[in-house]
Amino acid sequence: MKIISTGGGKGGIGKSFFSANIGGLLSMIGKKTLLIDLDTGGANLHTFFGITNPKTGLEDFLNQKSSLKDCIIQTRFDRLFLLNSKNCTADLGNFSYTMRNLLSKEIKKLNYDYIILDLGAGTNKNLMDFFLLGDFPFVLFTTDPLSLENSFRFVHRAFICKIMETIPSKKLSGLFPQGSSFRPVEILDALQKTKSPYYQALKKSLDDFYIYLSASQTDTSYETITTVEVFYKKFFGDNIVFSGAIPFNPEVRKFTLQRKLFVSGPKDNKTVKGLMKIVKSLI
Ligand SMILES: Nc1ncnc2c1ncn2[C@@H]1O[C@H](COP(=O)(O)OP(=O)(O)OP(=O)(O)O)[C@@H](O)[C@H]1O
Ligand SMILES: [Mg+2]
Numbered sequence: 001m002k003i004i005s006t007g008g009g010k011g012g013i014g015k016s017f018f019s020a021n022i023g024g025l026l027s028m029i030g031k032k033t034l035l036i037d038l039d040t041g042g043a044n045l046h047t048f049f050g051i052t053n054p055k056t057g058l059e060d061f062l063n064q065k066s067s068l069k070d071c072i073i074q075t076r077f078d079r080l081f082l083l084n085s086k087n088c089t090a091d092l093g094n095f096s097y098t099m100r101n102l103l104s105k106e107i108k109k110l111n112y113d114y115i116i117l118d119l120g121a122g123t124n125k126n127l128m129d130f131f132l133l134g135d136f137p138f139v140l141f142t143t144d145p146l147s148l149e150n151s152f153r154f155v156h157r158a159f160i161c162k163i164m165e166t167i168p169s170k171k172l173s174g175l176f177p178q179g180s181s182f183r184p185v186e187i188l189d190a191l192q193k194t195k196s197p198y199y200q201a202l203k204k205s206l207d208d209f210y211i212y213l214s215a216s217q218t219d220t221s222y223e224t225i226t227t228v229e230v231f232y233k234k235f236f237g238d239n240i241v242f243s244g245a246i247p248f249n250p251e252v253r254k255f256t257l258q259r260k261l262f263v264s265g266p267k268d269n270k271t272v273k274g275l276m277k278i279v280k281s282l283i
Helices: 015-028 045-049 058-062 097-109 125-132 145-164 169-175 184-193 198-207 222-239 252-257 270-282
Strands: 002-007 033-037 080-083 114-118 136-141 211-218 240-247
Touching: 002 015, 002 125, 015 033, 015 045, 015 080, 015 114, 015 136, 015 211, 015 270, 033 045, 045 080, 058 097, 097 125, 125 145, 136 145, 145 169, 145 184, 145 198, 145 211, 145 222, 169 184, 184 198, 184 222, 211 222, 222 240, 240 270
Parallel strands: 002 114, 002 136, 033 080, 033 114, 136 211, 211 240
Antiparallel strands: none
């Protein structure tokens, strides 16, 4: 089972569109796939499937009425399932430590080929923990300067959270004061220089850690995307993988209005091809 997580810091950049349609394509190529709406304060994954009145959802698990497995419903597509959050009232960021741990433990016990965690905007601790649960943690960005700033902060925070899985936060803030924009390699260098016992463990943890970046709703400003790629590579090194672009398509709106999944329509366009390229890199 592989977990894909979708983050990006900013709202409205296409995270849910990405999650729903990647899920649709995976199911169409034969993979049993579960979408989990973890944007509990602003859930809308159900809308991509025309589901208006789900008989159950994540709230039943949170209220201890059902097991996680029993909160899952089938979409209108074969092999594509949904754990919706339509009736959730609490923001993921406000989940207790115990609830967050229980939820991630139960997610890992499920039996699917792929699970996709659709996250909301922001970088709160709970959101970052679910993001890091991904075997394929995806960060989406648009070429809008506001989104670029947020996606960089998101990726940087993801690295800090990842590093703090290995190094206690006190030790880390001793090396780098809070708020400083250090590069992961600088931490490794500092640990190696001081012959820190954390060096080997962190090196091992970062050796097979990758964040997948994808440009969303792109137009023709490929120059900006190339600049972003160069910048991220310089800053984060080989831990960043560029997965390509998902071009903006005016037809998307028609599908959303009809509560239909975009990839269930014609496939001969750049947007579906961009999504398909990403799916192929996951299998
Ligand atoms: N490639 C695309 N072409 C055209 N429209 C798109 C594309 N991707 C997303 N959209 C549209 O952009 C809007 C925002 O997308 P979406 O809801 O997926 O963003 P989000 O990042 O999940 O936002 P939030 O953080 O608020 O949940 C939606 O109306 C969606 O249909
Ligand atoms: Mg969303």
